[in-house]
Amino acid sequence: MIRLSIPVRQALEKLSLPVLIAAAFGLMLIGKADAVLAVDVRVALTDLLSPIYAVMAQPLADIRGAGSDVVDLWNIRAENARLRAENETLRRWQAAALALEAQNQEFKDELNWMPPAAPAFTTAPVVADSGGVYARSVLLAVIPPRHIVKGEIALDDRGVVGRVTEVGSRSARVLLITDINSRIPVTLETSGGRAILEGTNGAFPVLHYWPEGSPPVEGERVMTSASAGAFPAGLPLGTVHYNADHVAQVYPEADLDHLTIVRLFDYAETGVVPPEAPPGRGRQHNLGR
């Protein structure tokens, strides 16, 4: 330790704050200029923290589970009645689905249909829903021998969650479809038009740029589109609902608020271009460039 005289030390102490404020501006410039560095730093830190989160995840989930159990007990009668009604509807749907499946099989047999290979997927636990004030993403834990590739598509049991944008040795980050930087080319199931699904950082992403004259229809399903080579076609995203301001919102199929496990599909062989990681939360598009 260097011994400094008291006036020198006082002067240094007075100087340190302005110098550090200048350094903060410098840091902003570096973060903007060298986006890769910013991402690397973030990946390194999350790699370090992800095992800690992974250890904490189970007890925390148990605590939350206990809390919701109490609420569930309270609502059990109403829930039962609702489930019975829903079961009735689903039974009818099941009959329809089975009939359609049989019919579909028949047609395929007649056409000598060659089914596409089922894509390989891996499953990873969500250890932290580490969105920021201005970002929506989740952190996945990766056990080292396994390797996740940037650009893999994450789905939960119901629909698309997002895409992998940052990969470390023990963690990976998935940019959710609700993030303001997310852009996904979609197909509208009923009207058949194409559009772009844009995140808003809110709960519901919105549709933009549909073809003139074929607006999205209330309640129709929204699927990914293969255009621009960013996604394979036909993955379920959600359903269209117009809000009070007549904005075409999409209610995501995936349960984005309570993600515990996601399936990661690697469509690399189908020519899907991986997205660039957000450079220190910079612009990032799910569209391939």
Next chain:
Amino acid sequence: MDKTPGIRPRRSWGQRLDRAARRGLPGGTTILVMVLLTAPLGLPGQAQFLPAFTLAAVFFWTLFRPASVPPPLVFVIGLLADILGQMPLGSSVLVLLLTQLLVIRSRRFLPQKGFLFVWLVFVAVAAVAAALQWALACLMNWTIYPPVAGLFQFLLSAGLYPMLATAFTRAHRTLAAPERV
């Protein structure tokens, strides 16, 4: 602060360790809580807790124990807040350092005014901090973010401060007091 100058016996290693631990407590707990706040707690609006907590911690400790939060430490805390909270690199650093600058300037009269006045000052600081952070995020990412998130961050900071200050004050008088060794 050395309240009783004079010649005293050399401190033992235990005492020195104790003093160092007490001096390091504010910074250490702040970083620890920051890491915990990004864990999957499932709190509603959890993303906003991180900036609210860091701002309150830096504000309080700079006001009452400036020796425990030197500017380089605040720089590190800000950097951590940027990375954990996925803010543009440097924005939280700038906000926290400016807060510290302001608090150091007003240290001479602020602590004597009583809790309510300090809280009011903090509310003003939190408003400016949230607005500045929103503006920086918009500018750096060249996107207009919905300002609601920033507003919520401000309200949470302002509302959380009395609770945090109560806990901090306790620690300030007991655990974080090097002069009690």
